[in-house]
Amino acid sequence: xxxxxxxxxxxxxxxxxxxxxxxxxxxxxxxxxxxxxxxxxxxxxxxxxxxxxxxxxxxxxxxxxxxxxxxxxxxxxxxxxxxxxxxxxxxxxxxxxxxxxxxxxxxxxxxxxxxxxxxxxxxxxxxxxxxxxxxxxxxxxxxxxxxxxxxxxxxxxxxxxxxxxxxxxx
Numbered sequence: 001x002x003x004x005x006x007x008x009x010x011x012x013x014x015x016x017x018x019x020x021x022x023x024x025x026x027x028x029x030x031x032x033x034x035x036x037x038x039x040x041x042x043x044x045x046x047x048x049x050x051x052x053x054x055x056x057x058x059x060x061x062x063x064x065x066x067x068x069x070x071x072x073x074x075x076x077x078x079x080x081x082x083x084x085x086x087x088x089x090x091x092x093x094x095x096x097x098x099x100x101x102x103x104x105x106x107x108x109x110x111x112x113x114x115x116x117x118x119x120x121x122x123x124x125x126x127x128x129x130x131x132x133x134x135x136x137x138x139x140x141x142x143x144x145x146x147x148x149x150x151x152x153x154x155x156x157x158x159x160x161x162x163x164x165x166x167x168x169x170x
Contacts, residue, residue, distance in 0.1 A: 032065065035131060035139030039163045040070035043131070043141055047159030048073050051146055058145030058155065059086040062131075065138050067091035075145070082144040088121045089128030089142030089152075097137060100128035101149055127152025131160055133167040 035043075040062035047060040052075065059074040059082035069087050089100050096103055096116070104124045107116045117124050123142075126149020131139040141159050143152040 033133060033136055033138050034065045035062065035070065035167070037070055039167055040064075040139065043159035043163045044071040044073045045159075046162030047141060047143055047155045048075065050158035051075075051143065051151075051155040054146070054151070054155070056146040056151060056155070058143050058152070059083045060155070060159065061086035061090045061142045062159070063087065063090040063094055063140045063142070065094060065136075067094045067140070070139070078145045085123060085144035086127070086142040088123040089125070089144060090140035091121065091128075091142070092123050092140075093128035093130045093142070094137060094140035095122075097130060099126075099130065099153070100124060100142075101126035101153055103128075104149065125149045127156060129153065129156045129160060131163075131167075138167065 044060045044062045051058045057075040057077040059078050061072045062070050064070055072083055072087060074083050093100050100123060104126060107113045107124045116122060127144055128140060128142040130137045131141060141156045143155045146152045146155060
């Protein structure tokens with residue numbers, strides 16, 4: 001009897017939550033912009049070039065608007081930790097819709113949002129920046145390996161600058 005009651009309750013709950021028909025004219029599919037592979041490659045190459053010009057050995061990652069890696073470039077002398085850190089910085093910036101330098105400041109110990117630092121794959125240190133086009137986040141870039149998050153940020157911004165005009169015009 002308990003099993004039957006559980007099945008009935010589950011069926012009622014599913015019907016109440018998801019069985020409604022869409023309103024007339026309501027779209028059933030989302031449409032959104034996301035960074036192309038070509039744009040991701042160009043941004044990563046520009047960021048890596050800037051860091052190399054400044055004498056830093058880094059890894060650079062570019063992710064799509066969902067935080068999934070599109071490109072990862074690593075200087076042969078960059079530390080073993082830098083590829084995953086760069087990916088996580090880029091994904092963190094996209095997920096929280098803020099640069100990781102700002103996230104680092106707002107999640108310091110003792111602040112209300114400090115628990116965010118304990119979430120899986122969150123990297124709250126400079127070097128991760130969301131990439132925006134036409135007011136929407138379309139991806140993110142992360143740099144890891146320069147001596148400090150501020151230097152990582154400079155390289156990441158160079159990567160965004162390399163594609164910014166092109167992605168704003170599309």
